[in-house]
Amino acid sequence: MTMIEADANQPPEEYDLVVLGSGEGSKFLAWTFARQGKRVAVIEQRWIGGSCPNIACLPSNNFIHSAKVASYFARVEEFSISTPGYTVNMSKVTDRKRTMVKGLVDIHVHNFETSGVNFILGHGHFVGPRTIEVNLQTGGTRRLRGTNVVIRTGTYATRNAIPGFKAAKPMTHIEAQGRDEIPSHLLILGGGSIGLEFAQAMRRLGSKVSILDRNATLLHREDSEVTSGLETLFHDEGIELILDATIQNVMGTSGQSVAVTYLHQSKEETVQASHLLVALGRTPKTQGLGLELAGVAVTESGYIKVDEHLKTSAKGVWANGEVAGSPQFTHIAFDDFRILRDSLSGGNRVTTGRLVPSSMFTDPELAHVGLTEGEAKAKGISYRLFKIPMASVLRTRTLSETRGFMKALVGADDRILGFTVFGVDGGEIMSAIQIAMIGNLPYTPIRDAVLAHPTLMEGLIVLLSAAPVSVEAA
Known part of the structure; x- marks a missing residue:
């Protein structure tokens, strides 16, 4: 991993490949081509290896698992174990996560060093076609030009223009999993997957938790039994749900005291908490990149426009991952890498027709692949519905984890159209069905x-x- 300063007035450093952002879809691309002897540079503003090993899926699941262990302590009598009680040391929970993250970052640093990638820490922005200037963390600038350039800058937590919102300094998932103390009362804005995962984890670690969402149900795009199952789960765990609520204003400061005023059925109400966490969706990191100077077009929502090969509107410039509008999953970003690897090597791999799985790591997990019932009905597709409660799976009884259900949609040709599981280890179960669907098995x-x-x-x-x-x- 080479870091060299250069005079910005000199001609740009020439590379076969310049990568802006070191996330999933880009780091594997950089390592692959650098190991083939190509001259490759990677520019990263902050997170070595991207968000997944640093602040997203892996650390959040580490955090969630600590909460799962805490939930077992709360259930000890169910397993005939006597204990005088327990306490959660939040700083130790955070230390466990930090230790894991450090190990993951060390692996990434090793891979960048041994692959021969020139790794540059700083903020990169286009100053012309396929040309990027980097404001180095250590001071000074470098200017690089690539035969091919890949943009992988990701997204960030959306911050709505609500009166008092910015002044309240709400946490995102990044700050929420880096705390050394348990919030006394956490108010989460947003009933999507990130908000729900952190709501349950924080509740199990000892916080009072409230969720406020503008939709009438949690995960409102899911089938009704999914939303009903989640809402019952959260009710049983003592999490307050404030649904069909439109935020009017925010007062106070997160970490001290906050109050959110909202409209519910034309009535104005207020909820108070000690901490505020925002989980209102994601916004692409395309501002300040100088895309217009590179000839890279974006959508009305700010995502980079790409074709099925992940090629942008500018010659020699590509994009992958969330910033290119790909489904916001690390496993999709990895497939984006494979598409780019093949596209840059003369292949013809494309994004169209991908079977996209999803897994939300609440407890129990919610996992899905293929069509939901709502989607099948909207598309006018006939199907046979197979459905059982998780209690029908005898293993769940040995685990005392009988909550939830499984269902599969099967077409007239006996092929599986879709599968949903709300149950223990749902993501693992779903993967078996996905493999059958990939193999086109009945x-x-x-x-x-x-x-x-x-x-x-x-x-x-x-x-x-x-x-x-x-x-x-x-």
């Missing part, structure tokens, strides 16, 4: 398989052996 080989007992995967046999309900296209 549901019957899974139904007739011999799987180990007692396991959660065995529940797929139970599911696909259930009596289906036929739903005709409208």
